[in-house]
Each structure stands twice: as structure tokens, then as C-alpha cells.
Amino acid sequence: MNHRAQLEGLPLKDLFQQDAQRYPRMTLEAAGLILDYSRNRVTDQTLGLLADLARGRGLPERVNALFRGEQLNTTEKRPALHTALRQPQDQPVQVDGENIMPAIQATLERMEVFTNAVRSGEWRGMNGDTITDVVSIGIGGSYLGPLTATEALTPFQSEHPRCHYVANVDGSDIREALAGLNPATTLFLVQSKSFTTQETLANARVARQWFLDGGGTETTVQHHFAAVTANADRARDFGIAGDSIFPMWDWVGGRYSLWSAIGLPVALAVGMPRFRELLAGAHAMDQHFQQAPPEQNMPMLMGLMGLWYMHGFGAESQAVIPYDHYLRHLPEHLQQLDMESNGKSVCLDGSPVSHHTGPVIWGGPGVNGQHAYHQLLHQGTRLVPVDFILPLTSHNPVDGHHAMLAANCLAQARALMLGRTEQEVRAAMIAEGMAEDEAQRLAPHRAIPGNRPSNLLTMERLEPATLGALIALYEHRTFVQAAIWRINPFDQWGVELGKEIGGQILPALNGEPETDMTFDSATAGQIARFRAAQGSASGSR
Numbered sequence: 119m120n121h122r123a124q125l126e127g128l129p130l131k132d133l134f135q136q137d138a139q140r141y142p143r144m145t146l147e148a149a150g151l152i153l154d155y156s157r158n159r160v161t162d163q164t165l166g167l168l169a170d171l172a173r174g175r176g177l178p179e180r181v182n183a184l185f186r187g188e189q190l191n192t193t194e195k196r197p198a199l200h201t202a203l204r205q206p207q208d209q210p211v212q213v214d215g216e217n218i219m220p221a222i223q224a225t226l227e228r229m230e231v232f233t234n235a236v237r238s239g240e241w242r243g244m245n246g247d248t249i250t251d252v253v254s255i256g257i258g259g260s261y262l263g264p265l266t267a268t269e270a271l272t273p274f275q276s277e278h279p280r281c282h283y284v285a286n287v288d289g290s291d292i293r294e295a296l297a298g299l300n301p302a303t304t305l306f307l308v309q310s311k312s313f314t315t316q317e318t319l320a321n322a323r324v325a326r327q328w329f330l331d332g333g334g335t336e337t338t339v340q341h342h343f344a345a346v347t348a349n350a351d352r353a354r355d356f357g358i359a360g361d362s363i364f365p366m367w368d369w370v371g372g373r374y375s376l377w378s379a380i381g382l383p384v385a386l387a388v389g390m391p392r393f394r395e396l397l398a399g400a401h402a403m404d405q406h407f408q409q410a411p412p413e414q415n416m417p418m419l420m421g422l423m424g425l426w427y428m429h430g431f432g433a434e435s436q437a438v439i440p441y442d443h444y445l446r447h448l449p450e451h452l453q454q455l456d457m458e459s460n461g462k463s464v465c466l467d468g469s470p471v472s473h474h475t476g477p478v479i480w481g482g483p484g485v486n487g488q489h490a491y492h493q494l495l496h497q498g499t500r501l502v503p504v505d506f507i508l509p510l511t512s513h514n515p516v517d518g519h520h521a522m523l524a525a526n527c528l529a530q531a532r533a534l535m536l537g538r539t540e541q542e543v544r545a546a547m548i549a550e551g552m553a554e555d556e557a558q559r560l561a562p563h564r565a566i567p568g569n570r571p572s573n574l575l576t577m578e579r580l581e582p583a584t585l586g587a588l589i590a591l592y593e594h595r596t597f598v599q600a601a602i603w604r605i606n607p608f609d610q611w612g613v614e615l616g617k618e619i620g621g622q623i624l625p626a627l628n629g630e631p632e633t634d635m636t637f638d639s640a641t642a643g644q645i646a647r648f649r650a651a652q653g654s655a656s657g658s659r
């Protein structure tokens with residue numbers, strides 16, 4: 119009998135009954151985070167087999183290669199050095215024979231000067247006013263990481279500047295963001311590694327026009343626009359002063375760029391010392407990832423158990439459910455991080471993979487989800503492994519709320535694990551006075567299979583360092599799975615085709631006469647429908 123089949127006969131609740139030490143043994147602490155992985159369908163033997171798999175696949179060597187800056191992004195011939203952005207200056211990292219640490223430190227220092235100037239009120243707007251609001255314009259990795267971190271660190275934010283985010287090329291997004299803002303006291307950060315992203319440039323142009331319409335001039339644009347980009351020439355062409363352009367580098371992937379100057383809105387919101395704590399927390403997780411053996415390595419264990427569920431039990435998704443209001447954007451960030459990284463069908467050598475790759479990542483804040491999708495987690499036909507995340511203390515200890523929140527979180531993990539048999543349900547209903555035949559009829563509906571796995575990640579308090587460690591943990595978890603599958607987690611060619619076709623459709627929607635593209639009948643039909651709607655909308659205005 120194979121190991122997976124053996125586990126079928128060993129439900130989680132029995133594993134707990136047989137072994138009083140299961141919880142302490144399957145609890146691991148690193149970088150301020152505590153992972154309780156005892157409610158997973160694993161035994162010591164499973165974990166040993168998974169660790170053997172990791173070693174057999176050369177995972178520890180791949181991790182060292184990542185940190186050394188080897189060109190792991192083989193299709194774009196680049197290293198992926200987000201870890202260098204958060205490591206101490208005295209440890210050199212070479213890219214093309216050059217130590218990149220001085221450039222990273224110089225950028226952090228420039229961020230510090232800029233952040234201090236804006237936060238202290240020394241940086242003045244066009245009329246000599248201090249900056250009250252910062253609007254970050256960017257999308258994908260130039261948006262989700264900073265948004266997640268800014269929200270997560272709300273308790274550490276000063277009153278000013280307030281941070282706003284615009285990502286979507288939907289007029290409603292920017293219109294809502296600008297409503298109520300004063301052009302004289304607003305600073306825009308145009309965040310784009312490439313400075314070619316259509317959505318970001320379209321929003322930046324609207325912001326610029328809004329500023330000019332609000333009394334700004336081509337000269338005072340300099341006081342109100344800064345950029346973070348690896349393409350400084352294009353930012354300068356947009357009219358942003360060289361002093362206000364912060365660099366990024368080819369060796370930082372968009373979805374791993376929170377730690378670079380893309381984190382500037384976070385630094386503006388919480389101050390540079392807090393931003394440095396975020397980096398330090400991520401670095402602590404990096405060290406753990408590099409140094410701990412697979413059996414005691416948090417990102418490796420999480421990544422390997424994820425593989426176990428996908429390949430052993432057919433799991434297609436992974437839920438991430440933070441029981442913390444301030445972490446409500448984390449699932450969105452992890453969605454991009456994991457799905458843009460590991461949504462791949464070929465191995466590093468170009469051959470097709472022989473199995474599924476990245477799971478669908480989804481989730482939302484607990485307790486809200488309990489009243490929405492948890493029903494499927496408990497009684498649906500699919501196995502969905504869950505990561506619960508719970509800070510042990512609250513920034514807002516309102517009237518016993520935090521104990522209620524924690525009770526719900528622990529209850530979900532326990533209920534998923536225990537379930538309730540038909541027999542138990544029937545006996546309980548009869549004990550409450552229900553007629554036997556009615557209890558018999560209802561029992562299958564009310565029985566809950568249980569044996570559903572979850573991790574519980576806790577931390578003393580959600581603060582910059584623990585947040586840094588948490589996000590780095592998921593970055594490395596993603597890397598672990600990619601390394602075992604031998605896929606490239608650092609490119610994203612799949613998003614290009616949509617961008618290209620969007621570029622062909624836009625002129626047709628705008629009715630540009632030179633459009634000679636022929637489209638399939640569905641696309642052509644929808645273009646005609648869209649154009650007709652614009653015609654009738656302009657007629658009715």
C-alpha cells in the first residue's frame with residue numbers, strides 16, 4: 119500500500135488522539151511567525167518523504183542559487199534578487215561582475231531623504247503648502263504589494279500623508295481616488311518598472327491633467343510627481359524631474375518589488391524606520407529559508423505540503439484566510455505572487471510539465487468568509503487546504519472582539535479537521551427530541567466529512583517586521599514549488615498576448631478608420647455593440 123493510501127485510513131482526529139505530542143512537534147517558529155501545521159494530513163513519515171523529495175530535487179542548492187544571484191529567470195536571462203533588497207549592506211551580491219549593494223543602499227537613502235521631506239512638511243507643493251495626500255499610480259506588482267503593506271500597517275501610519283492607490287484603467291478608479299483631493303497638496307507617485315504599462319500611463323496622464331486643471335503648471339509638476347522605474351528616460355519624457363525618479367532594476371520582478379523603491383508609498387505612510395523594519399523582517403525569513411533543513415524550514419514545509427495536496431489528493435486551490443482586518447488585501451497580493459509566478463505549463467528546458475502546477479490562490483478576511491464560502495470548505499466535494507493567519511493581539515482591542523475573532527479562527531480549523539459523522543449527528547438530534555425517522559432523513563445533510571487540512575500561522579502582533587516575514591514566507595513558498603516542478607517562477611509571458619490583442623482592439627473600439635484588423639465574429643460583434651452604445655450614450659447626453 120502506498121503512503122497516501124495508508125493515510126486514508128488515518129483521519130486527522132485519530133492522529134491527534136494517538137499522539138499527545140503532535141501539536142508541539144508540528145509547530146515551528148521563525149522570524150516572529152509561528153506555524154502550526156499539526157492539522158495537515160501528514161505523519162512524520164510523510165514529512166520525511168517530502169524532505170527527501172526536496173533534497174532529491176536539489177531544493178537547497180536552488181535556494182543558494184537564488185540568493186547568490188544566479189540567472190534563474192532563464193527566459194529573460196536575469197537573476198531574481200528581491201532578497202538582496204532586504205539584506206545588510208556588508209554582504210556583497212554580484213550581478214554581471216558588479217556589487218549591487220551600494221546601489222540598493224543609495225536608493226534606500228534617497229527614499230529616506232524624500233520620505234522625511236514629505237512627512238516633515240519640508241517638501242512643499244506649488245503654493246507652498248505641505249503634502250497631505252499621496253496617490254500611487256501603478257498596477258500588478260507595482261500596486262498589490264504596496265497596497266497590502268500600507269493597509270496592513272494602518273496602525274503605524276501618521277495622519278499625513280494619506281495614501282491612495284489607483285490601478286485600474288477604469289475612469290471610476292481614478293475619479294474616486296481624486297475626489298476630494300486638493301491638487302496643491304497632492305503628490306503623485308507613478309510606479310512602473312517598465313514605464314510602458316498602458317493602464318498606468320493612462321492614469322498618470324489623467325492625474326497630470328487634473329493637476330494642471332487645478333492650477334498647476336508644467337514647472338510645478340516637478341513638486342507633485344515622482345516616479346519609481348527601471349526606465350528613467352521615459353519618466354523624464356513624462357516630465358518628472360531626475361531627482362524625483364527612483365530606480366528599479368531588471369533583477370527585481372514586479373510581484374517581488376515591494377522591497378524596492380516600489381515600497382515608497384508604504385515608507386511615506388509609516389516612515390522610513392518602519393519600512394526598514396519591514397525589510398529586516400523579510401531578511402530574517404530569508405535567513406531561515408537559507409539555513410534551516412527542509413524538515414524545519416517554514417517555507418519549505420508549506421510548499422511541500424501544498425504539493426502533497428495537489429499531487430496526492432487532487433487539490434486545485436489554496437485558500438488564505440487572514441483573521442485580521444488589516445491583512446484583508448493579502449490574498450490579492452498572494453494571488454499575483456503565486457499565480458503569475460507558477461501558472462506555467464512547461465519546465466525550464468521547455469518540455470511540457472506532466473502534472474498540474476500553481477494552485478488557484480483565493481481567500482479573504484475571516485470571519486466574513488465563514489458566512490460566505492466556508493460552507494464549501496466544510497461540506498463541498500473539493501479538498502481545499504487553508505492557511506489561517508491570526509495575530510495573537512489586536513491593535514484595536516474593542517470590547518472582547520479579539521477573543522471572538524480568535525475563537526472563530528480556531529473553531530474553523532478544528533471543525534474542518536473533526537467534521538461530524540452521520541451517527542453523531544443522528545444521536546444529537548434524537549437527544550434533542552427529534553423523531554428517529556426525521557433524524558435519519560436529515561443526518562446525511564448535516565454530517566460533515568472533516569479530515570480537511572489547514573495551517574495556522576500566528577504572530578504576537580502584526581507589525582512591520584512580522585509583515586515582512588509573512589510576505590517573504592509566501593514568496594519562498596512559491597519558489598519551493600517552482601523548484602520542485604522545475605518551472606521558471608520569474609517570467610510571465612502569458613500576460614503578453616492579452617496586452618497585444620488589447621492594442622489591436624482599442625483602435626477598433628475608438629472607430630479609427632485605419633484599423634484593418636479582421637476579428638473573429640464574437641469580437642467583431644462586441645466591438646460593434648460597444649460602438650453603438652457609445653453612440654447612443656453621446657446622443658442621450
Ligand SMILES: O=P(O)(O)OC[C@H]1O[C@](O)(CO)[C@@H](O)[C@@H]1O
Binds near residue numbers: 260312318
Ligand atoms: O511595473 P510595470 O512595468 O508597470 O508592470 C506592472 C505589472 O504588469 C505585469 O507585467 C503583468 O501584469 C506584472 O508582472 C507587473 O507587476
